[in-house]
Amino acid sequence: LKWQDPISSAEMYFRKFPEERVPVWTNPCTDPRHQAILPPSYNCSRKSLPDLLILGPQKTGSTALGSFLSLHPNVSQNVPVPGSFEEVQFFGGQNYLKGVQWENLQKLKKKSTKNEQKRRSLATFWRIFTRFRLILCHFLSKNRLKIRSNFRYMSNFPNSTTFTTVVYEKSATYFDNSAAPKQAAALIPRAKLIVILQNPSQRAYSWYQVRHLLAHKDPTVISEGSSLLSILSTNSTTSPMWKIRQRCISGGKYVQHLDKWLEHYSLQQIYFVDADELRNEPAKVLTSITKWLDLPDFPFETHIRFSPSKGFHCRLIDGKTLCLGGSKGRKYDEMDSELREKLNEIFEMDNSALYKFLKKMRLKIPDWLQEAVRGRA
Ligand code: A3P
Structure with missing residues (x-):
């Protein structure tokens, strides 16, 4: 038997089991032993965890979807988090280390409203x-x-959700984060998930537009002169450009990430939204989601209007048209044919895997995917 002080033995333990460095939070309200030691501020009789996660990925219309869903009187979302596009970005991120009480601290901050x-x-x-x-x-x-x-x-009940039947959280960082599925399932195993299927080539182009826009503020993100084509053509896995390339295309590799989510959630818990349908007929998409969530019907069509100046659908609140901010639904040049060809080539295998997956699961195949697969056949 060997004696060691607590710090050294902890260091030894985590050297042996490095995967345990990050704790896995479970719902303290589901275990009476945990409930007994909870701080009084943690009220288990109140709904304090989400029932629905909008996983993204980024640049697929996730903000628009969340804003339209919030029009429903029986839906509410997390308190906006400043500094991360109002997203909680809990699972798989730095905020996870702050623990499950962190969400409540955000609520305390809101007290300044x-x-x-x-x-x-x-x-x-x-x-x-x-x-x-x-x-x-x-x-x-x-x-x-x-x-x-x-x-x-x-x-x-200052922040009570008594009249709310569905609380959702939208963090577009979740979908392609390898740690998020396990962490989410440990805390909210019965949650429902929404994944938006956007043509990955278009999604990558949209992602690049934002990054490119940020380039003048932070040249390390993307140097001003680098085109998306040059980033995608990078072969050296050790160059900083390779990291940008991977981040640009990662979200479009649907099946690769879905496999991880399906290790922890059943297919019945996941709803797939066609991004093109969301963009063109948001009310129809929202009505289907409402049914899937077992919520009462809501006339989304009378609360969503197309704005010709924005070129997108916007919310209609008290007679005023409220569109998303300037960073969502921006105007930029169309992709040229060389870039489109390069992106389609990059995503060829992923698109084919997604097509097979949806077909096997008897799920609706978006038009863009039918075309992408037919085009490469
Ligand atoms: P662009 O800004 O490149 O056009 P996300 O919120 O997931 O980051 O997605 C942003 C994208 O949502 C926008 O990308 C835009 O194409 C799409 N979108 C779909 N419906 C929209 C809407 N009603 N208003 C604004 N953007 C919308």
Whole structure:
């Protein structure tokens, strides 16, 4: 038997089991032993975890899908997170290390919003008022004013989701993150997942447009002169360009990533959205998703309008057309034929695998995929 101080033995342990360095969070509310040691701020009777994840991938219309889905009165989403396009980016990312209570800390931050400030002032007023009543009662008569012991009633549901039946979280970083499926399934095994199928060539081109736009701010992202064609033609796996190339094409390798999600979730838990259909007929897509989520019908068609100036569908709220910000649905030149050919070649195997997968599972094959497979046959 060998004695070692706790730090050295921990170091030894993690050297032996490096995969255990990152903890795997499970839902503390499902285990009575965990519930017993939870901090009082963690309220298990309230819905504090999402029922639905919109996985992306990036540049497939995931923001539009989330914003349209939120129009439904029985749907709500996470509190917007500043600095990451409002996304929580929990599974498979740095935020995961902050633990399951982290989401609640975000909620505390939200307390600076106007409504929350009003609620807090009201709660403070009640507290002072009730103390005053206590003193008064003590001096006058114990029975003249009945003191309600549950005067904190209002503070019980400041962020309550009582009227919400589906809470979703959209983080476009999840789909192609290898750690995300296992971590998500450990915490929310019964969650439903949405994956948007966009033509990978178009998706890669759209991804490059954003990165290219950022190039003048951060030359390490993509140097200003580099075309997408030159990035894609990089052969050296040790060059920094190779990393950019991989990030650009990764999200379009659908089956490769789906396989990982299907190790932890059943196919019935996943809904596939055709990105072209979402772009052209969002109300129809949203109606089908609503049915799949077992939510009451909602007339999306009267709350979504096409904006000719934006060139995309936008939300119609109180008679005002609200489109997504300038970074979504941008105007740029069409892909030239040489680039399209190169991208189609890169994704040939992946498209063929996706086609076979959807066919085998008797799922709808998007038109762009039919064409891509027919075009290469
Ligand atoms: P572009 O900006 O390259 O046109 P995501 O939100 O997943 O990052 O996807 C962004 C893409 O969503 C946009 O890429 C755009 O093509 C697509 N999109 C689909 N419907 C949209 C909508 N109603 N408004 C804005 N963009 C939409």
